Amino acid sequence: MxxxxxxxxxxxxxxxxxxxxxxxxxxxxxxxxxxxxxxxxxxxxxxxxxxxxxxxxxxxxxxxxxxxxxxxxxxxxxxxxxxxxxxxxxxxxxxxxxxxxxxxxxxxxxxxxxxxxxxxxxxxxxxxxxxxxxxxxLKSAQAFMIQTAHTALANGRAKLEERLARWLLMAHDRLDSDAVPLTHEFLAVMLGVRRAGVTVALHSFERRGLIAARRGQLTLINRTGIEEVAGSFYGIPETERKRLMGETL
Amino acid sequence: MxxxxxxxxxxxxxxxxxxxxxxxxxxxxxxxxxxxxxxxxxxxxxxxxxxxxxxxxxxxxxxxxxxxxxxxxxxxxxxxxxxxxxxxxxxxxxxxxxxxxxxxxxxxxxxxxxxxxxxxxxxxxxxxxxxxxxxxxLKSAQAFMIQTAHTALANGRAKLEERLARWLLMAHDRLDSDAVPLTHEFLAVMLGVRRAGVTVALHSFERRGLIAARRGQLTLINRTGIEEVAGSFYGIPETERKRLMGETL
DNA sequence: CGAATCCCGTACGCTTCCGTACTGAAATAA
DNA sequence: TTATTTCAGTACGGAAGCGTACGGGATTCG
Missing domain, CATH: 2.60.120.10 (Jelly Rolls)
Incomplete structure (x- = not known):
């Protein structure tokens, strides 16, 4: 140092x-x-x-x-x-x-x-x-509030795969690497779904070449592909935060 | 006047x-x-x-x-x-x-x-x-934020009947009468569910004596019963608002 | 190194709710 | 009053995801 x-x-x-x-x-x-x-x-x-x-x-x-x-x-x-x-x-x-x-x-x-x-x-x-x-x-708080509102939207309208993709993208935005060190269990708790449901969805992602999975870890391989899965459930809080706080996320 | x-x-x-x-x-x-x-x-x-x-x-x-x-x-x-x-x-x-x-x-x-x-x-x-x-x-804004967070919770975890009951209670809190002038269609849009789903749920409420329904209008009859249906999905934003803003809702 | 634990893969029956659509009744407009 | 529109009731097949559970492999603990 x-x-x-x-x-x-x-x-x-x-x-x-x-x-x-x-x-x-x-x-x-x-x-x-x-x-x-x-x-x-x-x-x-x-x-x-x-x-x-x-x-x-x-x-x-x-x-x-x-x-x-x-x-x-x-x-x-x-x-x-x-x-x-x-x-x-x-x-x-x-x-x-x-x-x-x-x-x-x-x-x-x-x-x-x-x-x-x-x-x-x-x-x-x-x-x-x-x-x-x-x-x-205050602006940061507002940005968080927008995120919460869109979580409410996703929870009410999106399917499991869409919500999972959204979560991975939000995590990826906040990490410095493509590896997300998390078990299926914790993803399930956050999304409020079954652990088994997460496993199946991640499998589907893996088969499509979007991620790679290991025990307790998954790695984003094709971010664009994941964005396509999330569709319009991902993005608005992110652009709004940029607008409110400046170009840096 | x-x-x-x-x-x-x-x-x-x-x-x-x-x-x-x-x-x-x-x-x-x-x-x-x-x-x-x-x-x-x-x-x-x-x-x-x-x-x-x-x-x-x-x-x-x-x-x-x-x-x-x-x-x-x-x-x-x-x-x-x-x-x-x-x-x-x-x-x-x-x-x-x-x-x-x-x-x-x-x-x-x-x-x-x-x-x-x-x-x-x-x-x-x-x-x-x-x-x-x-x-x-600011406190009012925070109270609204708490409401949004619990909407996200209800959207992700509650069943249609629970969410519908929650909505009716929130509306009732804000009205001076027990009559809620709304069509099933609009309730469905707000909850993000099918109109037909709302109709069936309201029927169930009516059979249980919780509400009375007419075209474009429904009337709460047994508020306590509706609270039981909503369970713990209703209430936290309301008590938090009281805490933040004083006893008046 | 063996035992216990954690994590993931998979399965099955079941509930909830969707998409769609047809009908009649009620309200509104002509 | 008649025509039109809006709203509610009902139905059916199907998709999504739940609750539960069991087994096996990986990891950690003793």
């Missing part, structure tokens, strides 16, 4: 900005970065690590850099389904942006990785202080 | 506050009300009247007082499904709260009624000026 020249005029605790891979952190103004940086903490995010628990206070906001967070809505009878994913393009803890201190949903690392986090009070103070920072996180 | 004493010290264009039935307008501080009131316009909201068009600028924010708005997500292949409903508890135009000027979804009156509206620029100016007003509409 090399020492970054850009970090020389900052104190030891402040992470260097040049190697920040979270898009929100990278995109904000230097002033806003300066506001957050002293409170940011580098963190490893292991798979299945819980970042938010429903109806519990949010302790930290996580800026993911590698890996994927699943946000899962749960009801009283323990029915559950994923309502959104978060990766390097976004952040967790959107209720804080709305002035609430509690998590609505369950959120945990679906694919392990790393990132930075900030304690909730420091985050709230920062967005209270900087209108431009608040505007940025 | 009697002349309200409370209106005497306001100018002619300013609606009297006492008879405001929209919960958000009724709940805000006098200062925030004074900020909005001069720009509020009484309006009749006929059924099927369009209030937002996807990808088009939002012209007005609507504060519904009677009737119900459907917010419907649409994709490129014209698949569509309702992602939320808005009545007297809320407002349309949430993207404006996030700093965006465009509608994501289609929004129209599913059940006709009336309300007040304000031109988008005046609304944006007001929330820019008053932090307390901004906080209020």
């Amino acid at each position: 090399t020492i970054e020249a850009g970090a020389t005029f900052m104190n030891d605790a402040t992470p260097a900005r040049d190697d920040v891979r979270n898009r929100l952190l990278a995109k904000m103004s230097v002033q806003d970065w300066a506001l957050l940086a002293p409170h940011l903490e580098d963190i490893t995010l292991k798979e299945r690590q819980v970042v938010e628990v429903p109806n519990k206070p949010i302790t930290h906001v996580y800026f993911v850099e590698t890996g994927v967070v699943s946000v899962v809505a749960v009801n009283a009878e323990d029915h559950r389904i994923e309502v959104g994913v978060i990766g390097k393009e976004g952040m967790t803890g959107t209720p804080l942006v709305f002035g609430d201190d509690r998590a609505q949903h369950s959120a945990y690392m679906q694919i392990g990785g790393s990132g930075k986090r900030i304690a909730a009070p420091a985050f709230v103070a920062a967005i209270g202080q900087s209108p431009s920072l608040r505007a940025l996180v | 009697t002349i309200e004493a409370g209106a005497t010290f306001m100018n002619d264009a300013t609606p009297a506050r006492d008879d405001v039935r929209n919960r958000l307008l009724a709940k805000m501080s006098v200062q925030d009300w004074a900020l909005l009131a001069p720009h509020l316009e009484d309006i009749t909201l006929k059924e099927r009247q369009v209030v937002e068009v996807p990808n088009k600028p939002i012209t007005h924010v609507y504060f519904v007082e009677t009737g119900v708005v459907s917010v419907v997500a649409v994709n490129a292949e014209d698949h569509r499904i309702e992602v939320g409903v808005i009545g007297k508890e809320g407002m349309t135009g949430t993207p404006l709260v996030f700093g965006d000027d465009r509608a994501q979804h289609s929004a129209y009156m599913q059940i006709g009624g009336s309300g007040k509206r304000i031109a988008a620029p005046a609304f944006v100016a007001a929330i820019g000026q008053s932090p307390s007003l901004r906080a209020l509409v």
Whole structure:
């Protein structure tokens, strides 16, 4: 690991900005970065690590850099389904942006990785202080909301294969490799379908040369082909996020 | 119609506050009300009247007082499904709260009624000026977001009868009578199912004494029974809204 | 290295809901 | 009043996906 020249005029605790891979952190103004940086903490995010628990206070906001967070809505009878994913393009803890201190949903690392986090009070103070920072996180929250709406659409109207393709594409957008380290079981939980249904659908993908599968891992081979399977159920949240946040996903 | 004493010290264009039935307008501080009131316009909201068009600028924010708005997500292949409903508890135009000027979804009156509206620029100016007003509409936006997430859950996991019961309850919460003036066709569009499927399900409800049905109209008879049908797919967004906004729904 | 566990492949009967379509009754328009 | 349109009731074959379950291979644990 090399020492970054850009970090020389900052104190030891402040992470260097040049190697920040979270898009929100990278995109904000230097002033806003300066506001957050002293409170940011580098963190490893292991798979299945819980970042938010429903109806519990949010302790930290996580800026993911590698890996994927699943946000899962749960009801009283323990029915559950994923309502959104978060990766390097976004952040967790959107209720804080709305002035609430509690998590609505369950959120945990679906694919392990790393990132930075900030304690909730420091985050709230920062967005209270900087209108431009608040505007940025509001847009990010809106982008997430659009994703949730289209998840509702896909859940109600798309077939299993279409929804599975959509999920793979959303994960792929957030990963640096074509390999998705996940079991069929977890894909099934996220989509709210049978594990066996996922197995059959992935088989079909594999036979068509769209993916390669190994135990606990699958690799995208023909992304365009997967996009064709997902059809119009994939894409709108992605273009809307680009419109709202700028060209970087 | 009697002349309200409370209106005497306001100018002619300013609606009297006492008879405001929209919960958000009724709940805000006098200062925030004074900020909005001069720009509020009484309006009749006929059924099927369009209030937002996807990808088009939002012209007005609507504060519904009677009737119900459907917010419907649409994709490129014209698949569509309702992602939320808005009545007297809320407002349309949430993207404006996030700093965006465009509608994501289609929004129209599913059940006709009336309300007040304000031109988008005046609304944006007001929330820019008053932090307390901004906080209020942010919480309302969050409540809507929770509703959307649970719609995604219901779409993915609930059966037709459960989803239909959920919809009826959400509509009933927003109406002043037990009569829901809607055809099976429109219920089907909102739920993303067949019209014939809705007919059969409503029949079952009727046989069980939960509702009474006439052409283009159905009446809730046993709300508790309908709640039992919806099970845990109904309720969380409602209690969360109460928590966020205070005891009034 | 053997045992226990995890993950995937596959199967079968069953439920739910779709696509489609025809009918008659009710409401509306002429 | 008659014609037209809208809405609800019903039907049938079929697709999609569920619940369940069993076996075998891969991986991990002791």
